[in-house]
Amino acid sequence: MSVDLQTVKRVAHLARIAVSEEDAERMTGELNAILGFVEQLNEVDVTGVEPMTSVTPMEMKKRQDAVTDGNKAADIVANAPATDENFFLVPKVVE
Amino acid sequence: MxxxxxxxxxxxxxxxxxxxxxxxxxxxxxxxxxxxxxxxxxxxxxxxxxxxxxxxxxxxxxxxxxxxxxxxxxxxxxxxxxxxxxxxxxxxxxxxxxxxxxxxxxxxxxxxxxxxxxxxxxxxxxxxxxxxxxxxxxxxxxxxWRRSRVDTVVMPTTHQGDGGFVSAGGTKTARTLDNAxxxxxxxxxxxxxxxxxxxxxxxxxxxxxxxxxxxxxxxxxxxxxxxxxxxxxxxxxxxxxxxxxxxxxxxxxxxxxxxxxxxxxxxxxxxxxxxxxxxxxxxxxxxxxxxxxxxxxxxxxxxxxxxxxxxxxxxxxxxxxxxxxxxxxxxxxxxxYALPAYYIVAPAEASSNLARYDGVRYGLRVPGKDIIDMYEKTRAAGFGREVKRRIMIGTYVLSAGYYDAYYLQAQKVRTxxxxxxxxxxxxxxxxxxxxxxxxxxxxxxxxxxxxxxxxxxxxxxxxxxxxxxxxxxxxxxxxxxxxxxxxxxxxxxxxxxxxxxxxxxxxxxxxxxxxxxxxxx
Structure with missing residues (x-):
């Protein structure tokens, strides 16, 4: 399988990365080189093989459903580019 | 000391x-x-x-x-x-x-x-x-570390005209560091x-x-x-x-x-x-x-x-x-097959993990005309070429219609x-x-x-x-x-x-x- 310019632009939008016409053209070539390389996986017979979900056999750890942390609003917004009274500020999303 | x-x-x-x-x-x-x-x-x-x-x-x-x-x-x-x-x-x-x-x-x-x-x-x-x-x-x-060149240095040989003697020119080696x-x-x-x-x-x-x-x-x-x-x-x-x-x-x-x-x-x-x-x-x-x-x-x-x-x-x-x-x-x-499988699994996980860099909670923000534009400009300016490449591959292999062909196949090969x-x-x-x-x-x-x-x-x-x-x-x-x-x-x-x-x-x-x-x- 290979990607065309339109697909690259669509994927870039899905990934929320602005691309120029020139970027998209370069990426098309690069992505096709990588997709060409991974193509060889199709040779492998995977009949009856389960996809890996965990590399080490382990049960999901559970913890007590109790509050162990919190009251750190100032810490949480400390690195944000724009805040107001412990809220993150974003451009208007609702008209 | x-x-x-x-x-x-x-x-x-x-x-x-x-x-x-x-x-x-x-x-x-x-x-x-x-x-x-x-x-x-x-x-x-x-x-x-x-x-x-x-x-x-x-x-x-x-x-x-x-x-x-x-x-x-x-x-x-x-x-x-x-x-x-x-x-x-x-x-x-x-x-x-x-x-x-x-x-x-x-x-x-x-x-x-x-x-x-x-x-x-x-x-x-x-x-x-x-x-x-x-x-x-x-x-x-x-x-x-730098490469080094081993040079064989030939000692000078002297000729002294016809019938003269030739001094035995020996060799010695010297290691020189390359500048590259x-x-x-x-x-x-x-x-x-x-x-x-x-x-x-x-x-x-x-x-x-x-x-x-x-x-x-x-x-x-x-x-x-x-x-x-x-x-x-x-x-x-x-x-x-x-x-x-x-x-x-x-x-x-x-x-x-x-x-x-x-x-x-x-x-x-x-x-x-x-x-x-x-x-x-x-x-x-x-x-x-x-x-x-x-x-x-x-x-x-x-x-x-x-x-x-x-x-x-x-x-x-x-x-x-x-x-x-x-x-x-x-x-x-x-x-x-490990390397090709890796180049599906790792970018797929990366595209998901790196979704958090959106210009809202930490790091760089590049303003845009609306929130989507702000996300796209921030991520375009913030990520380098290789990172973008991997996010793009990951997004593609996880997108509707391709998930089974790429991601699922790679996870089976991983098994x-x-x-x-x-x-x-x-x-x-x-x-x-x-x-x-x-x-x-x-x-x-x-x-x-x-x-x-x-x-x-x-x-x-x-x-x-x-x-x-x-x-x-x-x-x-x-x-x-x-x-x-x-x-x-x-x-x-x-x-x-x-x-x-x-x-x-x-x-x-x-x-x-x-x-x-x-x-x-």
Missing amino acids: SDLTHLTISEARAKLRGKEISAAEITEAYLAAIERANPVLNAYVTVTADKARDMAKASDAKLAKGEGGALEGIPLGIKDLFATEGIHTQACSHVLDGFEPRYESTVTSNLWADGAVMLGKLNMDEFAMGSSNETSYYGPVINP QLVPGGSSGGSASSVAAFLCAGATATDTGGSIRQPAAFTGTVGIKPTYGRCSRRGIVAFASSLDQAGPIARDVRDAAILLKSMASVDPKDTTSVDRPVPDYEAAIGKPIKGMKVGIPKEYRVDGMPEDIEALWQKGIAWLKDAGAEIVDISLPHTK LIKRDFENVFAAGVDVILTPATPSAAFGIADEDMASDPVKMYLNDIFTVTVNMAGLPGISVPAGLDGKGLPLGLQLIGRPFDEETLFQTANVIEQAAGKFQPEKWW
Whole structure:
């Protein structure tokens, strides 16, 4: 399988990365080189093989459903580019 | 007094405990070395001199009372991927501009609890994506190793006319360092370069496809990627969560064992951290390997591999055999599929993990006409080319209609890769010996690698299988190639059997000796 310019632009939008016409053209070539390389996986017979979900056999750890942390609003917004009274500020999303 | 920066961790530990040296002295020695070398090598992106001095002072107070932890007063460098409270943590990406976390990673917390001193944050490939440290927003790291040319100098011959005599012109050889700058490997290039150039006693690193072992091999240092789940991933900037593991880069096998003991822990804050006590890895060093079964996988003999590497592998086999190990030929039939499967699984996980960099909660924000435009502009400006490439691949293989063909197929192949190893271990093999990398360190801005991303990816051909199977792997320096550059051998062990790796790596180290670059910087 290979990607065309339109697909690259669509994927870039899905990934929320602005691309120029020139970027998209370069990426098309690069992505096709990588997709060409991974193509060889199709040779492998995977009949009856389960996809890996965990590399080490382990049960999901559970913890007590109790509050162990919190009251750190100032810490949480400390690195944000724009805040107001412990809220993150974003451009208007609702008209 | 000999240079304090040249002490190994075990030597420094003994001298600190014996009060022959102080933590302040050794810390000052490293800070001075960094000040001199860093403008050339670019291994550190931030030096925390004041913090280092404070920590050293606290260590000296403890040592004076005969107290102190396993790493009391030992100065370390920390890869920029680890969250360090109030200190530059950017995974060497522009998108995390100015980020100073309000918490500390579990691995670094463990190191500070054991008394280690932080010298600063180390350069790396952006978000740990790269094999040369050239994708860093902060520029490439330089390898302290350089190629050397062996010149045969012919002594002058003198003719004295007809019937005269001819003086016997002998030859002599001279080694000259080449000026070309080489990469230290990646993604933990700053860690490897700083350890090899004596700019820290040891360093933290991380390994998703080879990012500890490949740079260790390129710089003549020891690097171990422990079993998945051995070190907590809490506070390590995520790249591919099912593959990422932290580990140390150190100057010798013993130092790597000392560091891993402190870094590893059982952490309730990481659900994939495994509930097993951390053994005393150092105790494994020096134990004989007589009777141990060492597997040699035929699939690691790849086309175009330099003769030096094949010869080194044979030497490694001979050393282990001489030490009493039994050498057996083994087959890991799905080896060649590990790298292509990795280039689906890792980008898929990365595209998901890196979705959080949206210009809202931390780091860079580039304004836009609406929120989507702001996201797109922020991410376009914040991520470098390689990171964008991987996010794009990941987004594509996870998108509707392609998930089964790519992602599901890759995860099935991953099961087969792991099964190959399980079969070999079930047949009684204790440890597997392979080359660590398919070449020695290459040049900065290598044209072949720059023109084809897949060429760069092939650096990880011998290391990536280990991440796909979640196993522990260690790279240990084993010799120099014809141009005087270090080469490493890799040992792969059973899950949570890091002790066998240290035990066996020590045998290789004893036979091969240690390697250090000629100082030019």
